[in-house]
Amino acid sequence: MSYIVLWNSIAKRRRSISDTFYDNGLGTLKGYLEDKGHCVDVIDWARDDVFQAFSPLILAVIIRKFYSILMISKMKVVRKLLGAILLQMQEFLSAIQRRRLNKAIMRFAYELKKRQARILGIKLWYGDAFRNAKYLISIIKKIVPEIVLIAGGYHLTLYEEHLFQGTDFDLGVVGEAEYTLEKILNLADNYKDNWNKDRFLEEIISLAQDGEIENLLYHKNGKVFKTFRRPQSIRQSKSIPHYLIDKNKVRIHVIVESLGCDWGKCHFCVHSHFYPHYSLRDPEELIREIEAMLKIGIGIFRFAGSDTPPTFGMHIAEKIKERGLKIIYGMGSRPIKGARHQYDKLVTAYSTLIESGLRSVFMGGESGNDFINQEVMNKGVVFEDIVYTVKALRQAESKIGQKVYLSLALIYPAPLLGKITLNELRQDNIRLLDQTFPDSVMITPPGPFLHTEWYEQRDKFGFEVDENIIKKAMEYEYVLYKPPHLWPELGISLEGRPFKILLEECNEFRRQVEQELNIPTDLSDEHFLMFYAAGIRDRDEILKTKRDTMLDIVSCDYRLSRKIARKVNIFSYQLATGQRIVKDE
Ligand code: B12
Ligand code: SF4
The missing domain is CATH 3.40.50.280 (Cobalamin-binding domain)
Known part of the structure; x- marks a missing residue:
């Protein structure tokens, strides 16, 4: 030993x-x-x-206060002054944290x-x-x-x-x-x-x-x-994780129901490098793992797979229902090619999933433009597929009478290859959001990561990257809330625009989605799972909590996030054990 x-x-x-x-x-x-x-x-x-x-709490609380004033202040001078003070305070906080x-x-x-x-x-x-x-x-x-x-x-x-x-x-x-x-x-x-x-x-x-x-x-x-890479095979052989239950961790178990991706060809994606083959776990094995987690007081799950196809998900869902397991969970679901023609089948699959506890879904849409999705992203699905997959999910939702939170991911801006304008891409994205109305849109700027087609064929896609980009990318801290001008140079440009401009374009689109379409951005299916468990379920509450937890992250005064985590833990424990009171381990 x-x-x-x-x-x-x-x-x-x-x-x-x-x-x-x-x-x-x-x-x-x-x-x-x-x-x-x-x-x-x-x-x-x-x-x-x-x-x-x-992070010293007093300093974090002061920073939080200043940010909340900054967010509502309309006066340019006040905003400028507060911005400068906050920058100094953040640097001071950073030095203490370090x-x-x-x-x-x-x-x-x-x-x-x-x-x-x-x-x-x-x-x-x-x-x-x-x-x-x-x-x-x-x-x-x-x-x-x-x-x-x-x-x-x-x-x-x-x-x-x-x-x-x-x-x-x-x-x-x-x-x-x-x-x-x-x-x-x-x-x-x-x-x-x-x-x-x-x-x-x-x-x-x-x-x-x-x-x-x-x-x-x-x-x-x-x-x-x-050395040689062992082909992964998880059908029977993935071990059940051992956890030491700790009140400072969130009682959500990420469960491997599949590894890899059943498509695996998107030009911007690294998943086929992480897992060269797509492998599925035996649903019986999954149930064994779910039952083991329920025994230790964990009743909330997130499927680890990049995509759980609804038909495979349905097998798992049927087993969960057969055993009478009371759980909730979230998962990734790729839009279905030809969704329109298999609509009824999809509604049935999603309905079974919802009945067995599905509460949040992550879906990669990438864009609302078919040329971009096919030629630039190689997504394998088009506008109509995304719309009909979401429609099927929504219909299942109303059939069962249970809300499911949908996070739709888009990449914006994107390589345009001289075929369309940025404005056209933006309009098509808005059209997609108008027709799908997701609960959140996750918008990311484009990045040619190592081992992706965007990196391998960077000239074709219009990317220019510095010589030492790999080293830089490994250490680059991607911080959403920082204004783009404060981001360190990354050494990537797309069709002549440096990364900071891409960030600004991305932020501008985010603002449009939030302010004009009134859809929250950057809430993932995991956030929705946590919110659901903590009782934060209606739109206004979600929007408020998103703003307030963003303040937690920016200020490092994490009291609200911790409160949410405590509520999640109580919910998860109660779901798993059927007991109403949770002990403070
Ligand atoms: C679910 C998920 C999460 C969950 C849970 C993560 C977890 N593992 O517990 C949450 C939401 C919390 C999360 C958070 C983050 N995630 Co995440 N996540 C995933 C997702 C969807 C599945 C991960 C998973 O469960 N895999 C299965 C498990 C069993 O694999 P594994 O953890 O890698 O472990 C195996 C091997 O890696 C290895 N291994 C693991 N640890 C160690 C340690 C040693 C010493 C050795 C030798 C080997 C080894 O052996 C393990 C067993 O086989 C993947 C995308 C995907 N579909 O794969 C992204 C992914 C892993 N996440 C990613 C990222 C970036 C993050 C964040 C950093 C995002 C952020 N907030 O900024 C955080 C980091 C969290 C942290 N602890 O610091 C990236 C990683 C990319 C990269 N270059 O590293 C991925 C690939 C998504 C992407 N962007 O493409 N994530
Ligand atoms: S982006 Fe999603 S669908 Fe495309 S290859 Fe990656 S994991 Fe698969």
């Missing part, structure tokens, strides 16, 4: 109210490795109390030394979280150099060998890591009483060279190597 510590990298401030969900990836690794007899500690700082502890986070990292390194940890796995996320992970490993190299450092998670799977440039990781594991970590820990069993990091690493590398360890990234003689 070997011991591994898994640490979740975090940014020094929250990015969203859903940041504190249980991390199912780390939970899965813990579940799998513990079932194999190893010992796993998950250290996850993405918790309500930890985020708050990084100091506190660095101190916590230092304490963590000493704790690892005390525990005599030999293997540390780090789950990487983009931006500030990645910078913090790099700081942690630089400290560990000084304080406990005998620890083997292993990187993993989506950020590593996307950037692979690029992550070894400028970081000191010993190893990386791409994609599903349970099987690779198991091999590494089995090997560590032989070094229990005679730990020797160099010899241990040499043995791993030699096994990797013999093709015995899959999904591994390692370096030798200054070069980075990748």
Whole structure:
């Protein structure tokens, strides 16, 4: 039996109210490795109390007050003055957060030394979280150099060998890591009483060279190597995550019902790189996992798949109903090609899903223009498909008499290839929103990410990117609320417009959607799931809560987000156990 510590990298401030969900990836690794007899500690700082502890509450409350005045003030001078003061205060807050986070990292390194940890796995996320992970490993190299450092998670799977440039990781594991970590820990069993990091690493590398360890990234003689990627297969074999219930995490379990995407060809998307094949989980297995979560007091779920096709979802929903399980959940649902011709079938599928607990849906629409969706996005669906899929969802909603919250995602602006104007694209998007009237629109600016067609064929799509774009993108902190002129330069331009202009165009469209169409923006299906559980269900309340939680994020006074999380936890517990009172664990 070997011991591994898994640490979740975090940014020094929250990015969203859903940041504190249980991390199912780390939970899965813990579940799998513990079932194999190893010992796993998950250290996850993405918790309500930890985020708050990084920011002095008094300062955060003052910042919040100033922002709320700024939001309603009509006088230009007052706005300018407040803007300048807030900028200084944010910088001061940032410096304090940095100091506190660095101190916590230092304490963590000493704790690892005390525990005599030999293997540390780090789950990487983009931006500030990645910078913090790099700081942690630089400290560990000084304080406990005998620890083997292993990187993993989506950020590593996307950037692979690029992550070894400028970081000191010993190893990386791409994609599903349970099987690779198991091999590494089995090997560590032989070094229990005679730990020797160099010899241990040499043995791993030699096994990797013999093709015995899959999904591994390692370096030798200054070069980075990748081993064969194990095809994922989750039909029967995904482990049930092990969680330690903690009142500072949100009682929502992200459940793997599928991995990858059944389409997988959108030109802007990286998912087929994360998961090269599309695989579905056996609904019976899912039910087993749902029942295990209900036993520990979790009754709210989010399906992890990029897309849960309604027909597959219906099988799961039927099983949930058969077993009489009382849960609520959210999921991703791709618009259906030819939705108009299978309309009745779709209404039936969505109705069954709603009856079994579906309350929120994320749908990628991308745009309301067919040329853009086909030639630029390669979305595989057109305007009519999106409209009829949403209609079917809405009809199912009224048939069952239960509201489902829909987040529709659009990319704006987009490469136009000289075929249409930006104004035409915007008009078509508005037409789409008029006909679908989603509960929220998630609007993102275009980005040519590594491993996407937009990146591979950047000239064709009109993108220009700096030479060191990969390094920059890995650390770039995407902060929605910051005015575009304060964003650091990213080194991307589209059809001659630099990224800051793209951000301004994107913000301008957001304003139009909010003010002219009166549709909230940037609320995802996870937000709606939380709001629903916390009793925030009607439009006005949702709009108000969106504004107020945005103030939480901007000011780092997270009291409202924490209050919502507490309500979600009570709801989730009551749903799972049928008991009315929740204990404060
Ligand atoms: C559900 C979801 C969420 C949920 C829950 C996340 C969770 N894992 O608990 C919520 C809403 C909270 C969320 C938040 C965020 N998410 Co999210 N999320 C997803 C989604 C839809 C599914 C993730 C999932 O459950 N996968 C299945 C699990 C089992 O996989 P996994 O966590 O990756 O774990 C496996 C491997 O990665 C690996 N592994 C995991 N950890 C470690 C650690 C080590 C040491 C090793 C070796 C291996 C390893 O082994 C695991 C088991 O097989 C994906 C998109 C998609 N469809 O895949 C986006 C996605 C992962 N999210 C993304 C992002 C950016 C975020 C945020 C940073 C967004 C933000 N707020 O700014 C936050 C970060 C949250 C945090 N803790 O800091 C990106 C990641 C892109 C990138 N370059 O990193 C994705 C890919 C979406 C996208 N934009 O394309 N997310
Ligand atoms: S954007 Fe969605 S539908 Fe398109 S390939 Fe990615 S996950 Fe699949």
